[in-house]
Amino acid sequence: MTSSQPSPDTSQRFIFEHADVRGEIVRLRHSYATAIAGKHYPDAVAQLLGQFLAASALLSTTIKFDGRLVLQVRSEGELAVIMAECTSNGELRGIARYAETPTATAFAELLRNGTLVITIDTRKGEPYQGIVTLEGESLAQSLQAYFQQSEQLGTVFYFAVDRDTVAGLMLQQLPAQLQRDAEARASHWEHFSTLARTLTAEELLQLPNADILHRLYHQEELRVFPPRELVFKCSCSRERTARALAALGREEIESIVAEKGGVEISCEFCGTEYNFGPGEVSLLFEQALEGGATH
Numbered sequence: 001m002t003s004s005q006p007s008p009d010t011s012q013r014f015i016f017e018h019a020d021v022r023g024e025i026v027r028l029r030h031s032y033a034t035a036i037a038g039k040h041y042p043d044a045v046a047q048l049l050g051q052f053l054a055a056s057a058l059l060s061t062t063i064k065f066d067g068r069l070v071l072q073v074r075s076e077g078e079l080a081v082i083m084a085e086c087t088s089n090g091e092l093r094g095i096a097r098y099a100e101t102p103t104a105t106a107f108a109e110l111l112r113n114g115t116l117v118i119t120i121d122t123r124k125g126e127p128y129q130g131i132v133t134l135e136g137e138s139l140a141q142s143l144q145a146y147f148q149q150s151e152q153l154g155t156v157f158y159f160a161v162d163r164d165t166v167a168g169l170m171l172q173q174l175p176a177q178l179q180r181d182a183e184a185r186a187s188h189w190e191h192f193s194t195l196a197r198t199l200t201a202e203e204l205l206q207l208p209n210a211d212i213l214h215r216l217y218h219q220e221e222l223r224v225f226p227p228r229e230l231v232f233k234c235s236c237s238r239e240r241t242a243r244a245l246a247a248l249g250r251e252e253i254e255s256i257v258a259e260k261g262g263v264e265i266s267c268e269f270c271g272t273e274y275n276f277g278p279g280e281v282s283l284l285f286e287q288a289l290e291g292g293a294t295h
């Protein structure tokens, strides 16, 4: 690389010209670093959060929507909640929550009896939610099982994480259009997905997308789209924080104000601090009493 500019986080789409299959490659450095900065996550948790961020970016490209896609697992394991979201504008954030610092490193142990929930929260209309029991030994396997159940389309996910980079590859069958013959369709899918599995973690993390695609599919005709930029951006705001405060109840908040002279809340995703003085707090509850429709 000759440029001194750090390369932006991106995801890049490609489609096969002669088969109903598409793919996407995502690579995150800055947004991954920002999401885990100052959190003191154990390595296994940080790397898993990296995979969730990459997965939310990949999943957000499989649908047309205006809003945000949230990928979340709740579990009975050491890692109670892990979630990442990607907006239709390519803004990522994510978090892991636990009572005590996890010591497990295996996916199935960290997220024992987990439930995977994919929510698509659009600015208009009801949110869509897909829920499945967590399966397999990795996030990739769980997502493959999810798509097998819900869409009945073959989908392959592959993630790789090192100290400062997380990369992901998704390959997905599209509904039959170019290829109507079921047998040819199945054999193409088998061929392409088998090739995808030959990619090593090092290749996925380090090679430019063009080299990855050449390495896997140089015998195929591909159409490669311009990369989409991804950034870490938290959707928290003073207004949202105020609404969350109001939801905690007047008595509780007023006792904090009486004791500390105000309320200080920091966003768990990005660390931004929001301070509310006594005057603002009472205003908040008066507004809430007037119907609460302050957003």
Ligand SMILES: [Zn+2]
Binding pocket: 234, 235, 236, 237, 267, 268, 269, 270, 271, 272
């Ligand atoms: Zn925030």
